[in-house]
Amino acid sequence: VPALLILSRRAGDYHDLVAAARLPDLSIISTSDVATLPAEADACELVLGEPSLVSRVLERLRSLRWVQATWAGVEPLLDPSLRRDYLLTNARGVFGPLMSEYVFGYIIAHERLMFAKWAAQQERRWDPTPPGRLRGRVIGLLGVGSIGADLARTAKHFGMRVRGYTRSSASCADVDEYFHGPSTGSGPSRGESRDSASLQSFAADLDYLVSVMPNTAATRHLVDETLLAALPPRAVFLNPGRGSVVDEAALARALGEGRLAGAVLDVFQTEPLPADHVLWRTPNTIITSHTAALSFPEDIAPIFIENYRRWVSGQALNYRVDFMRGY
Amino acid sequence: VPALLILSRRAGDYHDLVAAARLPDLSIISTSDVATLPAEADACELVLGEPSLVSRVLERLRSLRWVQATWAGVEPLLDPSLRRDYLLTNARGVFGPLMSEYVFGYIIAHERLMFAKWAAQQERRWDPTPPGRLRGRVIGLLGVGSIGADLARTAKHFGMRVRGYTRSSASCADVDEYFHGPSTGSGPSRGESRDSASLQSFAADLDYLVSVMPNTAATRHLVDETLLAALPPRAVFLNPGRGSVVDEAALARALGEGRLAGAVLDVFQTEPLPADHVLWRTPNTIITSHTAALSFPEDIAPIFIENYRRWVSGQALNYRVDFMRGY
Numbered sequence: 134v135p136a137l138l139i140l141s142r143r144a145g146d147y148h149d150l151v152a153a154a155r156l157p158d159l160s161i162i163s164t165s166d167v168a169t170l171p172a173e174a175d176a177c178e179l180v181l182g183e184p185s186l187v188s189r190v191l192e193r194l195r196s197l198r199w200v201q202a203t204w205a206g207v208e209p210l211l212d213p214s215l216r217r218d219y220l221l222t223n224a225r226g227v228f229g230p231l232m233s234e235y236v237f238g239y240i241i242a243h244e245r246l247m248f249a250k251w252a253a254q255q256e257r258r259w260d261p262t263p264p265g266r267l268r269g270r271v272i273g274l275l276g277v278g279s280i281g282a283d284l285a286r287t288a289k290h291f292g293m294r295v296r297g298y299t300r301s302s303a304s305c306a307d308v309d310e311y312f313h314g315p316s317t318g319s320g321p322s323r324g325e326s327r328d329s330a331s332l333q334s335f336a337a338d339l340d341y342l343v344s345v346m347p348n349t350a351a352t353r354h355l356v357d358e359t360l361l362a363a364l365p366p367r368a369v370f371l372n373p374g375r376g377s378v379v380d381e382a383a384l385a386r387a388l389g390e391g392r393l394a395g396a397v398l399d400v401f402q403t404e405p406l407p408a409d410h411v412l413w414r415t416p417n418t419i420i421t422s423h424t425a426a427l428s429f430p431e432d433i434a435p436i437f438i439e440n441y442r443r444w445v446s447g448q449a450l451n452y453r454v455d456f457m458r459g460y
Numbered sequence: 461v462p463a464l465l466i467l468s469r470r471a472g473d474y475h476d477l478v479a480a481a482r483l484p485d486l487s488i489i490s491t492s493d494v495a496t497l498p499a500e501a502d503a504c505e506l507v508l509g510e511p512s513l514v515s516r517v518l519e520r521l522r523s524l525r526w527v528q529a530t531w532a533g534v535e536p537l538l539d540p541s542l543r544r545d546y547l548l549t550n551a552r553g554v555f556g557p558l559m560s561e562y563v564f565g566y567i568i569a570h571e572r573l574m575f576a577k578w579a580a581q582q583e584r585r586w587d588p589t590p591p592g593r594l595r596g597r598v599i600g601l602l603g604v605g606s607i608g609a610d611l612a613r614t615a616k617h618f619g620m621r622v623r624g625y626t627r628s629s630a631s632c633a634d635v636d637e638y639f640h641g642p643s644t645g646s647g648p649s650r651g652e653s654r655d656s657a658s659l660q661s662f663a664a665d666l667d668y669l670v671s672v673m674p675n676t677a678a679t680r681h682l683v684d685e686t687l688l689a690a691l692p693p694r695a696v697f698l699n700p701g702r703g704s705v706v707d708e709a710a711l712a713r714a715l716g717e718g719r720l721a722g723a724v725l726d727v728f729q730t731e732p733l734p735a736d737h738v739l740w741r742t743p744n745t746i747i748t749s750h751t752a753a754l755s756f757p758e759d760i761a762p763i764f765i766e767n768y769r770r771w772v773s774g775q776a777l778n779y780r781v782d783f784m785r786g787y
Contacts, residue, residue, distance in 0.1 A: 230619060234568050234594055241565030242574060250748055251575060257740040259732035260749045266756075267561055290617050292557060405586035413584040421577055422587045429593070 135445075138174050139163035140182030140190070141203055143430050147181060150434035156441055179444075181437045183428075184209040191215055199444065201437045203428045206375070207454055208348060221454040222440055224433050229283025231426035235373050236343055237287050239397040239419065240267060243369055268292035270340040275355065276374065277305050280345045280426075298335045300351075314351075329359065336363035341371065347460040348375040358383040361393060369395040373425035376400040385411045388418055399425040462772075465501050466490035467509030467517070468530055470757050474508060477761035483768055506771075508764045510755075511536040518542055526771065528764045530755045533702070534781055535675060548781040549767055551760050556610025558753035562700050563670055564614050566724040566746065567594060570696055595619035597667040602682065603701065604632050607672045607753075625662045627678075641678075656686065663690035668698060674787040675702040685710040688720060696722040700752035703727040712738045715745055726752040 137159055139147045148163040162174050167189050175193045180200045187200055188209040199220040200210070207223050242248065244265040253260035272288045274281045277297040285295045285307035297308035300315060312335035314328050332355075336342065342364060346352040356370065357380040364370070370393060372379055381402060387393040395417040401410075404423055412418055440450045454460060464486055466474045475490040489501050494516050502520045507527045514527055515536040526547040527537070534550050569575065571592040580587035599615045601608045604624040612622045612634035624635035627642060639662035641655050659682075663669065669691060673679040683697065684707040691697070697720060699706055708729060714720040722744040728737075731750055739745055767777045781787060 230595055231593055234618065235572065238565060238568030238572055238574070241561050242569060245562065245565055245748075245751075247565070247569060247574070248578060250751075251578075251746070253749075254740070254747050257735055259747075261732075261751055263754055264751050266558055268557055287617065290614065291561065405588075408584055413581070419578070420581050421572075422580075424572075424577075424588055424591050427590055 134158050134160050135179055136160045136162065136173075136177040137179045137181060137441075138177035138190075138194070140167065140180065140186040141165060141430075142183065146430040147203070147434055150430055151181070151437065154434075154438045156438065157445065159441070179441075188212070188215060199450070201440055202454075203430075203433045205426075206348065207460075211456060211459055217456045220450060221456065222436075222450050222452045223454050223460075224428060224436055225452045226279050227429075227432040227436070228426040229280045232280050232345065232373055233283050233287040235399070235421075235425040236284055236371055237267075237291065239371060240270075240272075240341055240369070243395060243397075244270075269294070271296065271338060272341040272343060273298065273335055273339040274308070275342065275344040275378070276346040277301065277308060277311075278345070278347075280374075281305070282307065284343060284345065296335055296339070298332065332360055333363045336360055337365075339364055339368050341369050343371045343373070344378050345374040346378045348377045349459045352378050354378070354380040356380060356384065358386075361387040364393060366392055367394050369393070369397065371397040373397075373399045376402045376404070381410075381412060385415045388415045393417075395419070397421065399423055461485045461487050462506055463487045463489065463500075463504040464506045464508060464768075465504035465517075465521070467494065467507065467513040468492060468757075469510065473757040474530070474761055477757055478508070478764065481761075481765045483765065484772065486768065506768075515539070515542060526777070528767055529781075530757075530760045532753075533675070534787075538783060538786055544783045547777060548783065549763075549777050549779045550781050550787075551755060551763055552779045553606050554756075554759040554763070555753040556607045559607050559672065559700055560610050560614040562726070562748075562752040563611055563698055564594075564618065566698060567597075567599075567668055567696070570722060570724075571597075596621070598623065598665060599668040599670060600625065600662055600666040601635070601670055601672065602705070603672040603674070604628065604635060604638075605672070605674075607701075608632070609634065611670060611672065623662055623666070625659065659687055660690045663687055664692075666691055666695050668696050670698045670700070671705050672701040673705045675704045676786045679705050681705070681707040683707060683711065685713075688714040691720060693719055694721050696720070696724065698724040700724075700726045703729045703731070708737075708739060712742045715742045720744075722746070724748065726750055 141147050142165050144163040144165040148161060151161060164170060167186050170190060176196050177194060178196045178198045180187055182203060184202050184204055184207045197219045202223040205224050205228055207221060210221060244267060246262060246264055250260050271294045273296040274284055275298050277299040282305045285305055288295045289307045295308050296310045298312045303311040312331045344356060346355060355378050361383055384396060388396055397419045399421045400423055443450050468474050469492050471490040471492040475488060478488060491497060494513050497517060503523050504521060505523045505525045507514055509530060511529050511531055511534045524546045529550040532551050532555055537548060571594060573589060573591050577587050598621045600623040601611055602625050604626040609632045612632055615622045616634045622635050623637045625639045630638040639658045671683060673682060682705050688710055711723060715723055724746045726748045727750055770777050
């Protein structure tokens with residue numbers, strides 16, 4: 134009988150959801166506290182858990198064969214000092230709607246002057262300043278995977294024009310105009326191979342730039358001084374994706390000098406963002422503390438359940454992570 | 461040659477948009493200042509304008525035959541002391557997308573704890589409090605006309621469950637469940653004829669209640685003590701519609717006593733909201749100063765242009781207002 138170890142701050146919810154699926158031949162150990170993990174957990178072949186917790190027990194799991202991460206980001210498991218002799222799958226396909234709520238909520242907040250009107254209200258001041266609207270605005274998506282496709286669909290719902298920057302094929306019908314970076318080829322792309330001319334054309338005249346790029350060598354500091362300089366001063370940058378994609382010093386300079394109208398930042402190179410970090414005191418910046426697209430157990434458990442069925446019947450698992458590529 | 465009088469704070473934009481349509485046989489006088497209206501304006505047969513400006517010159521217009529209002533609300537022209545010997549058409553069919561941006565922007569702001577996270581940021585405090593999400597939430601639409609239908613479509617886009625309360629037919633496919641008030645019959649409905657049982661069922665278990673009812677005798681104080689008491693304490697009330705629909709004292713009491721989680725209010729019985737009004741100091745209340753769905757000339761001018769073509773060809777005009785019914 135395969136044994137499953139559940140490691141999550143919401144272990145109870147995951148336990149209930151997996152148990153309710155009545156999977157054949159599965160015993161479950163679940164905990165939210167790695168420190169008190171029982172010895173029999175060491176024999177588990179399967180793990181469903183948060184990468185930051187799983188990484189702490191990885192070396193103990195002598196029979197490990199498969200880890201289903203409850204997050205999209207698996208960075209804690211990609212540390213080169215850690216073992217890679219198991220299958221790693223992550224969570225995908227469920228974050229698009231949450232990302233849409235985040236991105237378009239904050240875009241509307243910007244157009245609607247929500248925080249300015251809130252400030253006026255604190256002074257009991259009637260503030261009829263006309264807000265803007267989404268229709269006709271141009272949004273540029275850095276990355277057009279499943280999350281980007283969901284953002285594109287919501288942007289079209291609101292009548293926006295959609296540009297997509299991707300190394301992949303132009304398969305999303307909700308993207309009006311595609312711009313292409315270099316394709317991956319057989320190995321990992323290098324930062325220096327990015328196509329600057331294509332990025333510049335992509336950025337020109339954007340009202341909103343949204344990064345949903347994965348964290349790879351090729352995407353590191355893709356949002357740099359050059360890309361930021363190509364944006365018009367009315368543009369707002371939103372990053373619900375990965376902190377490594379942004380040159381934070383260059384972003385803070387652009388905002389500080391008014392070369393950019395605003396930034397909405399969920400992720401950072403170092404989290405929690407250190408108290409003395411320049412971005413806490415950069416104008417027109419909103420910081421949302423890595424909450425843009427949390428993993429809801431009711432979304433993630435079905436991914437494990439489907440993959441478990443594939444596992445026992447010998448089929449390939451969904452959402453397998455390539456340790457070399459990093460996603 | 462018919463003469464058109466344009467009366468709007470954005471008279472220049474309207475003039476340019478109408479002139480660009482090269483309508484046959486039309487001369488145009490336009491102004492944003494009623495006080496300096498030239499004498500030849502008095503002979504205009506047609507008016508395109510803001511109801512609050514049009515009402516001030518109505519008695520002077522000796523050849524008046526048709527007024528195209530630039531707003532949806534025509535209350536200033538419904539004063540019983542004013543003439544009604546002309547055709548009145550208003551603006552419809554263009555406010556749905558703006559209303560959607562407003563309603564779902566503030567719903568996301570509520571779920572995402574936007575103002576609490578903003579306050580945390582002012583203290584440079586990392587705030588990972590998990591936000592909620594729209595999927596699965598229940599929204600109740602008071603009124604399912606063209607604006608309600610657009611709200612329903614956006615609610616479904618975000619995976620919400622949609623209830624509609626209307627006196628009309630159940631024709632919107634994006635509404636999951638309809639609740640019916642009394643039908644209008646031949647005359648104006650009276651407030652006392654509303655169907656309380658149906659309203660109570662509609663309100664039970666709503667996460668969000670949105671009023672997009674017109675201002676009529678039948679809708680006056682539809683959102684009263686009884687309806688508010690039928691909502692669960694987690695519910696948020698949004699009113700981008702008409703201020704007359706709300707019993708403001710009852711709403712302030714419900715919010716003050718925590719029987720309602722919040723209110724997002726764009727319209728009020730008296731505008732601007734007086735500085736000593738209780739709603740300025742009611743907890744969990746957001747006041748947006750009648751900016752939810754402004755008239756953009758690029759949306760409204762095409763309504764006039766289409767109606768003018770109908771006018772010269774003898775067809776019935778779109779969006780005619782019934783002075784008795786009030787909309």
